[in-house]
Amino acid sequence: MKFTELIRMAMKTVTGSPLRTFLTMLGVIIGVCSVIALVALGNGTTDKIKAQYENLGTNLLVVNVNGMGRATQLDYNELMQFEGFPEISAIAPTMTKNGAHIKADRTQDTSNVIGTNDRYQSIVKADVASGRFLSPSDLEFRSKVAVIGSEVAKTYFGTLDPVGETIRIEGIPFTVIGQLKEKGSNIGGTSVDSSILVPLETARRQFQLGTIRTTYIEAPTRDDIYKAQNTMKSYLTYKFKSDTGFTLINQDELLAASTKATDTLTKQLVSVAAISLLVGGIGIMNIMLVTVSERTREIGIRKSIGAKRRSILLQFLVEATVISGLGGLFGLLLGIGIVYGWPLFSKEQTLRLSLDVCVYAFAFSVLVGVVFGLYPANKASKLHPIDALRSD
Template sequence: MNFFELVIMALRTILGKPMRTLLTMLGVIIGVGSVVTLVSIGQGTAAQIEKQYENLGTNLLVVNLLGNGRATQLDYEDLMELEILPEIESIAPTVTKAGSNVKYERTSESFNVIGTNDRYFTLMKTELAAGRELVPADVEFRNQVAVIGSEAAKTLFGNVDPIGYDINIDGLVFTVVGTLKEKGSNIGGTSPDSSVIVPIETARRAFKLGQIRTTYLEAPEIGQLVTAQNTITQFLTYKFKSSNGFRISNQDELMNARKEASSSLTNQLISVALISLLVGGIGIMNIMLVTVSERTKEIGIRKSIGAQRRHILMQFLMEAAVISGLGGLLGLLLGIGASLSWPLFNPGQPTELSLEIGIYAFLFSVFVGIIFGLYPANKASRLKPIDALRFD
């Protein structure tokens, strides 16, 4: 009996009781489907993270102050003097006021207000939709002007061009001088789309924001990033008399940290999904034991007319493999469907299908079926013809 005859015989047998077969395959279907879906979500998240950081370039440093008090304060002028160094191209200190009430006429909404300088737009790789960005004179003279993100512009003004109109931010009037194109999330999940950007000195004085907490620095090229990081580390250590009051991160560190956290969570979820595959294997073993019991006389008849032990073994082993293989195939289709439809229900979570992982999950399901089918198949092959024929 060749391979294809065994497959056809196995299909006829298991399709004879479709409901029992489907219930037997359920654990395998859920396991394979879960693995494919979770991997696609994990890879989609990793790709999204990588895209966010690539949008900012790879030669960017982020300085965060950790302490409080005058011992860990930075002045705007002190920071900007570092631009004379050859390893530092530009610097954009920032202060942020989250959840500010921004109002235009009768429309009012909460947005983040970011106080910064003209370099910020270049470092964040933003693009103008209309008007202009901040200029050095806005910072120097503390002008009450604002550049607003695409979401803020749409919410406050609808289809009206906001350039030249006044908005009210927490009771203070600012003139809109520019709007930004849609960009998406930046580092830390913040987005220029839902932000109002004003001159840093204006923000510090008007909203009493105090010291600068976050600063973005850019090296001229990726090869000078380490030198720039060492320079700013030495500067801050000397100024604060300690290296504990700040944290400096570069793009690779931030991206790798977030991708590692996402990968770790995905792997844990996949481990849980694989358990359902093993449970499905146990279900296959149970149903095959029942099948052996039900077909004992059939086994006796086949042996009495010349079927050898290996023929019986291969017959039942093939049935277990076909059950798990069909379950794996259905699970693969289920996982592909879930992966493609997931962004429709959760637009903020992209997915990225991996054919390689899908094939591995399918092959693993077949392997599980064979492993858990060995015992029932071996039991069937060891039956003695005389005992099998007398079985009631």
């Protein structure tokens, strides 16, 4: 019997009982759809994590001082000398006043105030919407000037341009010299959208901030991050006489760890979803066994007129494969539809389709039909024609 004829007979059997066929395929449909959607979710989450890290700044090393007292104080001028090292392109030490009382005209609220230098803008990739950023002269003369984030500007000035206006931070007047564009949340750092940036020494003196707690360091390339990390570790260990008073956060390592964790979780979810395919395969086997029982006389007639065992086996095996293949195809279309239709329901979480996973999921669904259809097909092919003809 030709293969095309087997396909035609299988399609005739499948379409003869559409409801039973659909219920049989349901496990495969859900399995394939789940695999595609979950992998797309994992890909989208990975892309979002990478975007957030890049949003904070590329090739970034963050130094946090943990200890207290003079033994763990960092000197601004000492830190800035490291900009002469080839593995370090920019350094931005910071001091933070959390929950500072802010007043502008009749509006009062609290915001985070970050004391830093002019390098901070390029390191964290913060763009100016109006006005300008902090300059070296602002740091030198300890000017009472401020650059505000987009959320701060909206809170205190609404849609008005805040440049040139005066805000009071802890009762001290500061002149707004710039407003930053909206940047979004950052991983591992305070969002500049909800922060006010002032010159470092101004923040230290006006708000009685003790010492530099966090320093952002940018390397020229990704490979230089590890060289910069070793350089700063050696310096801080020597200065603090210990390697426990500070932490070094390498953004490349954080990104790799986060991506690995996301990939692991995605694989676990896909493994769970793949169980649906196996359940679907068991359903196919069950239906095919019922089909063999229902068509015992047909098998007996075919064998009595010369049909070979191989032909009977292939007939039922092709039917099982067609059922699982159609289920895989419907699951594939449903999964792709969910991926492309997801933006209509959620703008925050994105999904990214993986074409190779689509191919693998469909191929696995077909393989499920072959594996779970083999036993019923083999059982049908072994029926004796006389016993089959006697069957009711």
